[in-house]
Amino acid sequence: MKYIAEVEGKEFEVEILDEKRVRIGERILNVNFASVNDQPVYSLIVDGKSYEAFVYPGEEDWQVLLQGRQFPVKVVDERERRLRSAAGGGAAQTGEFQLKAPMPGLIVSILVEEEQQVEKGQVLVVLESMKMQNELKAPRAGVVRHIRIQPGETVEQRQVLLALH
Numbered sequence: 001m002k003y004i005a006e007v008e009g010k011e012f013e014v015e016i017l018d019e020k021r022v023r024i025g026e027r028i029l030n031v032n033f034a035s036v037n038d039q040p041v042y043s044l045i046v047d048g049k050s051y052e053a054f055v056y057p058g059e060e061d062w063q064v065l066l067q068g069r070q071f072p073v074k075v076v077d078e079r080e081r082r083l084r085s086a087a088g089g090g091a092a093q094t095g096e097f098q099l100k101a102p103m104p105g106l107i108v109s110i111l112v113e114e115e116q117q118v119e120k121g122q123v124l125v126v127l128e129s130m131k132m133q134n135e136l137k138a139p140r141a142g143v144v145r146h147i148r149i150q151p152g153e154t155v156e157q158r159q160v161l162l163a164l165h
Contacts, residue, residue, distance in 0.1 A: 001015070001016065001077055001078070002014065002015045002077070002078045003015070003016075003075055003076065003077050003078070004075070004076050004077075004078070005073055005074070005075045006073065006074040006075075007071050007072075007073050008071065008121070012024055012025060013025060020032065029046050029047055030046070030047055030048075031044065031045065031046050032044070032045040033045075036052075040054050040055055040056040040102075040103070040157075041053070041054055041103075042054075042055055051066060051067070053065060053066045054066075054102050054103050056102055056157075056158070058072060058100075058139070059097060059098070060074070061073055061074040061075075061139070062074075062075060063102050065102050065103070065134055068132050068133060068134050068135070069134070069135060070102065070134060070135065070136050070137055072139045095165070096145070096163050096164070096165050097139060097140065097142065097163070097164045097165075098160045098162075098163050098164075099124060099125065099136060099138075099160070099161045099162050099163070099164065100158045100159060100160055100161065101127060101155045101156065101157055101158060101159045101161055102127075102134070102136070102157065103127075103129045103130075103157050104129060104154070104155065104156050104157050105127045105128050105129030105130075105134075105154070105155060106127070106128045106129070106152070106153070106154055106155075107125065107126075107127060107128075107149050107150065107151050107152065107153045107154075107155060107161075108126040108127065108128045108133055108151065109125070109126045109151055110124070110125050110147060110149065110150075110151060110162075111123050111124060111125065111126070112124050112125075112144045112147075112162075113144065113147070114144055114145060114146065114147055115143060115144065115145075116143065116144045117141075117142075117143055118138045118141065118142060118143070118144060118164070119138065119141050120138055120139065120140045120141050121137050121138060122137060122138045123135045123136070123137050124136055124137060124138055124144070124161075124162065124164075125149070125161055125162070127155070127161075136161070138164060139164075140164070142164040142165055143164070143165050144162060144163075144164060145162070145163045145164065145165045146162060146163040147161075147162045148160055148161060148162060148163075149161050149162070
């Protein structure tokens with residue numbers, strides 16, 4: 001089965017060939033992917049290089065935290081994409097989006113204020129977890145509403161940090 005993954009506005013065609021090989025575009029990669037202790041933490045080895053990632057479902061996509069950066073990733077299979085195309089595309093990104101903590105951690109800083117206009121990709125919050133500082137970014141442009149955390153506060157996984165409208 002082929003999948004289309006959208007990351008930061010770029011689309012990648014991904015095909016799982018077997019348990020150890022994945023094709024991304026024209027490249028075939030040797031991979032080893034395993035969950036760590038039934039948590040949203042994954043050990044990933046790609047062509048001999050080791051990575052650790054936090055992966056959890058977002059409102060409309062998957063949130064992937066890799067090497068201190070958070071990426072919203074939309075994934076659809078070929079069939080679903082054809083059906084969406086035939087139906088006239090997807091819905092506009094409107095309404096409220098709640099930024100949730102991808103993992104337990106400590107709020108290092110909040111880089112926005114309530115009622116502030118933000119752009120897609122702008123850093124909203126810095127969260128420290130497992131001795132790494134992670135930048136949590138806006139998945140779309142909007143206005144910050146309801147900041148529910150303070151710097152120095154400890155948060156739990158999936159706790160709402162702020163709302164974006």
